[in-house]
Amino acid sequence: MFARLSQALLIGSGLLFGAGLPALAQERPDYEPYREGLFLRYLNAEPGEIDGVPRIGLSFGGRPLRAELDSGSTGIVVxxxxxxxxxxxxxxxPAKLTYTSSGRVMVGQWVVTPVSLVGREGASVTTQPLPVMVVTEVQCLDYARECRPTMSPRNIAMVGIGFAREGDKQSQSTPDKNPLLHVTGGEGRRRxxxxxxxxxxxxxxxxxxTRGAFRYVKLARRPDxxxxxxxxxxxxLGGSTLPACGSVLVDTGVSVMYMTVPASQAAGAEGTLPPGTQVAISIGEEGSAFPLYSFAVGDGSPMAPSAVHLRVADNAPPFVNTSYHLLNGFDVLYDGEGGYVGFRPH
Structure with a gap:
């Protein structure tokens, strides 16, 4: 499969969404019975592109806060x-959540309250009462990239909407804390x-x-x-036909890519990838994955991250965090009920 993929790579950053390849069989969920949906435009939205961590309004009944919308964590942190x-x-x-990308550790309490999320034109949704992390202290990991410990935290407002984050020093980040999975209101069936x-x-x-050319992946359940x-x-990496297979995180909370690969894939690189290195990402299990996109490090194209932080480890599963730049090529769907992720190319 990756021999065909290497032939299909585009010059620079590009969509590989089935480029030059036969369509693979996929399980497609049925969303026809559902009508309850609302679009919230980011507070910092730019026409047709994303060039920063998306912001959204967050309200506990008063004036909305300007919060980050983060698909790399789970739960509202304020x-x-x-x-x-x-x-x-x-x-x-007690509450505790670690952001491994920055090294910041949030400490506080889980309180239960409904919240409202507000878009740029004033559209809003409200959740049922759910746990919200109120931060009373910020600690720092020893290897923190960006962190200042404090007993008087300020200006923290994060809306975490990710999944499968419990294993990344976020054991309390369970689906019951994801606000986008607990929206109320409406008159019809809601997915x-x-x-x-x-x-x-x-x-x-x-x-x-959900109309359009979504390509879906059915997720497995965690063992618990x-x-x-x-x-x-x-x-x-570098046009390799022997990929490193593990997992991917579409993380709207960062502009840079975080990657873990074995030494055989890194080809001597450490800490970062040399400019011009070709990176190709495919989605799915080894042997049945479909190509998603590629870019050359430093090419400045819309889907390329602002930087690549590389970890070389033979004893850790391969991993890539795409950064929010992936959204310049794809809409990304998450079905919290059925366990699907979908990619729709622009």
Whole structure:
């Protein structure tokens, strides 16, 4: 399969979504019965592209905060300054969440409250009461890239909508804390899930917003059954026909790519990849993966990350975090009920 993939690579960054390859059989979910969906435009949306971590309004009943929409974590995380009287709210106990990309460790309490998410034109959705992490302290890992410890955290507002994050120092980041999977209201049937696009997010999967050439992957369940497993993927560097297969994270919370590959794939690179190195990402299990996209490091193309942080390890599973730049080539769907991820090329 990767011999054919190497022949199909485009010059620079490009879509490889089945380029020059026969379509592979795929299981397609049926969203025809569903009508409850709403589009929230990012507060910092630019026409047709994404060039920064998306922002969305977050409200606990008052004026909305300007929060980051992060598909690389799960759960709403907000500084205690923004939740006056949280001590009197229903609590689920101590909270702790680590952002491994920055090395910041959030410490606080899980309080239970409904929240509203607000888009650029004022459209909004409201959730049922769910756990929200109120941050009272920020700690730092020893290897933190960006972190300043404090007992008086400020300006923290994150809406985490990712899945399968429990294994990345986020054991408390379970689906019950994902606000986009607990939206209320409407008069019809609702399919809890979302579609990320360059300009905004569709909340609720419907017959209308799932039209088009989505390519789907059916996720496995985590062994404990509490969440879906991570999205399987394969990484090929420098035109390699022997990819490293592990998992991929579509992370709207970062501009850079984080990658872990074995030494055989790194070809002597350490810490980062040399400019011009070809990177090709395919989606699915080894042997049945389909090519998604490729880029050359430093080519400045829309889907290429601003930088690549490389970890070379033979004792760790291969992994790639795409950064938000992937949304310049694809809309990305997550079905939290059925366990599907879908990619629709622009």
């Amino acid at each position: 500084a205690s300054e923004f939740v006056p009287g949280f001590e009197q709210m229903p609590s689920q106990g 809890q899930g979302y579609i990320l696009s360059p300009e905004g997010v569709h909340i609720g999967l419907t017959a209308a917003n 059954g509490a969440d879906w497993a991570s999205l399987p993927a394969c990484i090929a």
